[in-house]
Amino acid sequence: MKCPDCENGTVIGFFARMADGTTKPVVKLPCPCCQGTCQVPDEMPERRAAGKQLHELRLSRRLGLRQAAELLGMLPSDLCNLEHGRSGAPVEPIMEKIRALDLTH
Numbered sequence: 001m002k003c004p005d006c007e008n009g010t011v012i013g014f015f016a017r018m019a020d021g022t023t024k025p026v027v028k029l030p031c032p033c034c035q036g037t038c039q040v041p042d043e044m045p046e047r048r049a050a051g052k053q054l055h056e057l058r059l060s061r062r063l064g065l066r067q068a069a070e071l072l073g074m075l076p077s078d079l080c081n082l083e084h085g086r087s088g089a090p091v092e093p094i095m096e097k098i099r100a101l102d103l104t105h
């Protein structure tokens with residue numbers, strides 16, 4: 001499917017303020033969602049929804065990204081990718097682990 005985040009594989013990085021007070025996009029970055037290809041897997045919306053649930057579960061347990069990744073034995077970047085739906089890995093087992101974490105000490 002077409003990337004939901006961008007028009008042509010790029011996203012605006014910075015705006016410059018012109019002398020007449022208007023702003024103009026000056027830096028375009030490759031879209032982080034589709035890596036500039038403007039195509040994402042068809043299951044992307046479901047992945048994103050699952051990633052959002054994971055993100056909210058982590059926040060509800062007051063875990064930082066790094067802290068959670070450490071407790072789960074995974075890289076913070078991998079956890080971040082999961083939360084943003086960029087990873088094809090299943091989210092549910094990770095959520096189970098977060099629910100099972102003993103955070104009382």
Ligand SMILES: [Zn+2]
Pocket residue numbers: 003004005006007009010031032033034035036037038039
């Ligand atoms: Zn995109």
